Amino acid sequence: xxxxxxxxxxxxxxxxxxxxxxxxxxxxxxxxxxxxxxxxxxxxxxxxxxxxxxxxxxxxxxxxxxxxxxxxxxxxxxxxxxxxxxxxxxxxxxxxxxxx
Amino acid sequence: xxxxxxxxxxxxxxxxxxxxxxxxxxxxxxxxxxxxxxxxxxxxxxxxxxxxxxxxxxxxxxxxxxxxxxxxxxxxxxxxxxxxxxxxxxxxxxxxxxxxxxxxxxxxxxxxxxxxxxxxxxxxxxxxxxxxxxxxxxxxxxxxxxxxxxxxxxxxxxxxxxxxxxxxxxxxxxxxxxxxxxxxxxxxxxxxxxxxxxxxxxxxxxxxxxxxxxxxxxxxxxxxxxxxxxxxxxxxxxxxxxxxxxxxxxxxxxxxxxxxxxxxxxxxxxxxxxxxxxxxxxxxxxxxxxxxxxxxxxxxxxxxxxxxxxxxxxxxxxxxxxxxxxxxxxxxxxxxxxxxxxxxxxxxxxxxxxxxxxxxxxxxxxxxxxxxxxxxxxxxxxxxxxxxxxxxxxxxxxxxxxxxxxxxxxxxxxxxxxx
Ligand SMILES: Cc1cc2nc3c(=O)[nH]c(=O)nc-3n(C[C@H](O)[C@H](O)[C@H](O)COP(=O)(O)OP(=O)(O)OC[C@H]3O[C@@H](n4cnc5c(N)ncnc54)[C@H](O)[C@@H]3O)c2cc1C
Numbered sequence: 001x002x003x004x005x006x007x008x009x010x011x012x013x014x015x016x017x018x019x020x021x022x023x024x025x026x027x028x029x030x031x032x033x034x035x036x037x038x039x040x041x042x043x044x045x046x047x048x049x050x051x052x053x054x055x056x057x058x059x060x061x062x063x064x065x066x067x068x069x070x071x072x073x074x075x076x077x078x079x080x081x082x083x084x085x086x087x088x089x090x091x092x093x094x095x096x097x098x099x100x
Numbered sequence: 101x102x103x104x105x106x107x108x109x110x111x112x113x114x115x116x117x118x119x120x121x122x123x124x125x126x127x128x129x130x131x132x133x134x135x136x137x138x139x140x141x142x143x144x145x146x147x148x149x150x151x152x153x154x155x156x157x158x159x160x161x162x163x164x165x166x167x168x169x170x171x172x173x174x175x176x177x178x179x180x181x182x183x184x185x186x187x188x189x190x191x192x193x194x195x196x197x198x199x200x201x202x203x204x205x206x207x208x209x210x211x212x213x214x215x216x217x218x219x220x221x222x223x224x225x226x227x228x229x230x231x232x233x234x235x236x237x238x239x240x241x242x243x244x245x246x247x248x249x250x251x252x253x254x255x256x257x258x259x260x261x262x263x264x265x266x267x268x269x270x271x272x273x274x275x276x277x278x279x280x281x282x283x284x285x286x287x288x289x290x291x292x293x294x295x296x297x298x299x300x301x302x303x304x305x306x307x308x309x310x311x312x313x314x315x316x317x318x319x320x321x322x323x324x325x326x327x328x329x330x331x332x333x334x335x336x337x338x339x340x341x342x343x344x345x346x347x348x349x350x351x352x353x354x355x356x357x358x359x360x361x362x363x364x365x366x367x368x369x370x371x372x373x374x375x376x377x378x379x380x381x382x383x384x385x386x387x388x389x390x391x392x393x394x395x396x397x398x399x400x401x402x403x404x405x406x407x408x409x410x411x412x413x414x415x416x417x418x419x420x421x422x423x424x425x426x427x428x429x430x431x432x433x434x435x436x437x438x439x440x441x442x443x444x445x446x447x448x449x450x451x452x453x454x455x456x457x458x459x460x461x462x463x464x465x466x467x468x469x470x471x472x473x474x475x476x477x478x479x480x481x482x483x484x485x486x487x488x489x490x491x492x493x494x495x496x497x498x499x500x501x502x503x504x505x506x507x508x509x510x511x512x513x514x515x516x517x518x519x
Contacts, residue, residue: 026441027453033149033437034458037430040512041519047508075501076475080459083477083489088457
């Protein structure tokens with residue numbers, strides 16, 4: 001990721017923490033929602049694509065890092081995972097771990 | 101359904117009184133009212149997430165059709181892999197989110213006074229309006245198309261529904277050794293890989309059921325617009341000798357009695373003709389004055405909120421938007437989510453996420469057992485719009501694993517939009 005993106009995210013996280021953007025982190029919430037088109041509403045999938053709801057946080061983060069690095073075989077997740085910063089992946093892991 | 105005054109009050113709640121007296125509600129009202137028009141991939145998703153993320157917001161969703169018929173997987177119906185039933189879904193689950201569904205069609209928009217008018221005569225006021233009409237097909241741009249379409253001789257089947265079923269019937273009735281002629285509109289159009297997937301699905305059917313048949317693909321573009329390696333691999337290996345691909349062959353005219361498509365070069369005769377004319381943003385956007393690009397064809401929006409660049413409080417999502425993002429159902433649901441999140445913040449007087457991140461994926465089947473995809477993550481940057489992240493791209497060859505993921509994707513996105 002470029003330096004610019006990192007800076008923008010830090011700036012925005014500041015907003016979220018100061019309460020202007022509300023308690024929930026809307027950036028994470030929005031990204032997580034976009035995963036649902038493949039992984040199913042609420043992270044519960046029908047068919048071959050795995051569910052994400054309730055995945056262990058550590059396992060989630062490791063999976064995404066391994067997808068990025070190419071050390072975990074993937075049909076499509078390398079292309080997806082590379083689009084997100086490490087901070088976003090951490091936040092997404094916490095979000096999905098919290099879905100029942 | 102015709103809305104009488106009492107129904108209308110039930111439907112639009114607080115906003116109704118304002119509409120009847122001709123003055124719009126303001127953001128200071130206790131429960132802001134968002135009207136979403138069009139319950140396709142974009143609109144239905146937006147309505148659902150507005151309610152989920154903004155429980156204090158009243159949401160009305162206006163759609164004339166009883167059922168959602170999915171364009172994604174409609175090529176599979178043409179290939180005989182799916183039925184019309186498989187791609188047809190009800191709206192029954194949406195009211196559970198607290199969405200007010202109105203079965204009607206919007207016929208006028210007053211963006212100054214902030215209300216929409218419907219075919220049945222109702223006026224519905226809004227604080228913010230979301231327009232998600234999909235595309236208008238420029239049937240007049242191909243001479244003779246309107247006539248051929250009216251008589252049922254030639255269809256586009258670029259909006260899934262009765263035309264999909266009719267085209268499948270025509271293909272079934274075609275004799276072995278016949279010719280299927282299909283045209284691809286000049287970009288931008290709905291679903292860049294869609295025409296080439298359709299060619300694969302029809303070829304797959306011919307290979308099984310009528311192997312002496314031919315396909316002529318008349319492309320209005322200089323080359324295959326999307327996933328070229330994937331599709332050309334399928335055409336050369338799975339369907340060798342069956343598909344005659346002709347770039348730079350925009351259809352100028354069609355004749356449903358002679359069964360010909362005329363291009364700059366030729367009159368091409370076929371037994372089944374499938375002409376897909378050029379497209380623009382749905383007429384609904386023009387009603388709001390939001391079909392505002394230089395040619396008056398597409399809608400320019402602030403891509404972090406999807407609010408029109410020229411019409412305040414009106415947001416446009418899905419295929420109608422002008423951008424570098426592909427016009428897909430997957431993308432329309434992501435427009436919808438960014439837009440819903442932004443509206444929730446704006447109505448609360450807060451700043452929307454300034455750096456939304458969205459992704460596109462289009463799976464396409466190349467046969468009854470193989471699929472490939474194109475996938476990209478797009479990160480919004482102020483002043484630049486959506487910038488494609490590294491590692492995006494397409495599969496060079498269809499395979500069985502992606503076919504199972506393609507099937508799973510369809511089930512999940514339908515559930516995501518409609519349940
Ligand atoms: C053959 C084909 C295959 C495709 N395959 C894929 C695929 O595999 N993956 C993918 O992601 N995308 C695919 N697409 C693209 C996808 O269908 C569109 O991008 C998507 O439907 C766009 O969503 P939308 O919300 O903009 O419009 P739509 O889904 O078309 O919804 C528009 C809705 O608005 C309603 N409406 C219009 N005007 C009014 C009005 N005045 N008042 C009230 N309601 C109105 C319509 O009735 C309709 O229900 C395919 C398309 C085609 C044609």
